[in-house]
Amino acid sequence: MRIPVINRSHHPLPSYQTAHAAGMDVRANLAEPITLKPLQRALVPTGLFMEIPVGYEVQVRPRSGLAYKHGISIVNSPGTIDADYRGELKVLLVNLSAEDFIVQDGKRIAQLVVARHETAEWEPATELTETERGTGGYGSTGTK
């Protein structure tokens, strides 16, 4: 599929790093680096503006390498980019480590997954079908 995109950053467009990757790595677009202190968060610009086809969304997900090595995650993970959004794509990073992390211009800070979604309608009801699970949840099936 093709997604119209305006690239106001000085970096290449997000891209798949391998042939069958689900996520395209997206880069920070910064005039100067951002320092994230422990537990600090920041809305990091990408310089990208897109027109996602109706019926699709773009999910903004953390990168496992940054998470493992530096405790960097995304506060609202997975972020949701709506098809009718025309603003700049931004990434809400958080530093969950005990050390400062510096976000450099051009750093691959997150990955974008394009996904289909339904637009549902509620059908008000007074009864629901019975299932084996019923109302059980939150560990009801045991811990092992």
Ligand SMILES: O=c1ccn([C@H]2C[C@H](O)[C@@H](COP(=O)(O)OP(=O)(O)OP(=O)(O)O)O2)c(=O)[nH]1
């Ligand atoms: O990680 C994100 C999440 C959202 N957005 C943009 C695109 C999205 O379509 C819009 C609104 O996001 P969301 O619905 O998650 O935020 P909200 O707090 O509900 O704001 P709004 O009232 O504007 O919907 O913000 C981003 O750029 N990055």
Ligand SMILES: [Mg+2]
């Ligand atoms: Mg919203």
